[in-house]
Amino acid sequence: MTGATPRVQNSVLHLQLVDRVDRTPPSLTTRQSPSVVVDLGGGRYGIFITSKHLQASDPDSPMEELEFSITRPPHFGYLENALTGAYIRGRFTQQDVDQRTLVFVLPADMEVTADSFQFLLTDPAGNTALPEILELSWSRVELSATCYRTCETAGTLQIQIQRNGKSADPAYVAIQVEEGSAKPGRDFTHSTAGLIQFDPGVSVKTWNIYLIDDGLEENHETFTVTLKNPKNAILGQRTSASVEIIDPRGGRCDPDDLRVEDDEKRLPAPPRLPDPPRPEKEEEVEDPVTDIEAELLWENQPPPPRGDVPNRRPYLDYGLQDPQDQAASSYSQIYYPSRQLPGTDWEVRQQLVS
Incomplete structure (x- = not known):
């Protein structure tokens, strides 16, 4: 009797591949306050925000696809795409x-010398990190007064240049004399330096005017001191000051002649937002640079094209709706004009009539 052949049953293994669900939100690995000011051309100044200031990461997504959604825009300035000139209203990417x-x-x-905006960091899967705020700060340079009066026999008049706001980085500003009835070399001389340098942490510099006493009886004479071309700073309101040299009568100057009458006390005009940029022909943007001195060289580059900036009021909150980008001073009296600023979330120095 022949034995029966055993039956062999094949086993089938079923594998089911399940895609792993990305539930990990992206994270912000770098958040630094940018402060290097560059000249954008056309009387505009800006601060570039680079990967030195904002760097995001996510284990499940390419970094260039991570998105920053703006939930609260800057209070005073605005964000712009330097390549396209578009006004950035709602979002930008790590790229x-x-x-x-x-x-x-x-x-x-x-x-003002500070601003900020709030954003949410999101990956392509929709995972969102907690809200973050990026603060921006810069410095403003200006003269300490708009009018100086000094006696011809005073010898030296010190012109004071002030820097307000961010002072951790160096800043520079050019200073020059525009002659009037007082002539350089005949009525006065001045410091040879044409560039005022603020080292880190320095907020006040002086520039000397040396008066020439010719012993002649003559009329009072005037000239003007002006600040121009700031580097890593912007100019404040007091960019020009008149200097009046009072002629001594009887060997001395009358104190009444040295006194500067205050202008009528008036509140300044309310602050306004920047005018809408105007579109221009697109130009190439140079490769990134990292050190401060190299950053300042960007001001010599042609200005980028401008997009149209829609009218908006300060403190406008865009909320969480789906945002879209849109195209785009010895014998001297100094006059300190009154100045009153609107209240802000930052400490803004208020200069009063002395």
């Missing part, structure tokens, strides 16, 4: 930051 196309345009005609 924009890495390519150095994100620039904060400083507010014009406003005596």
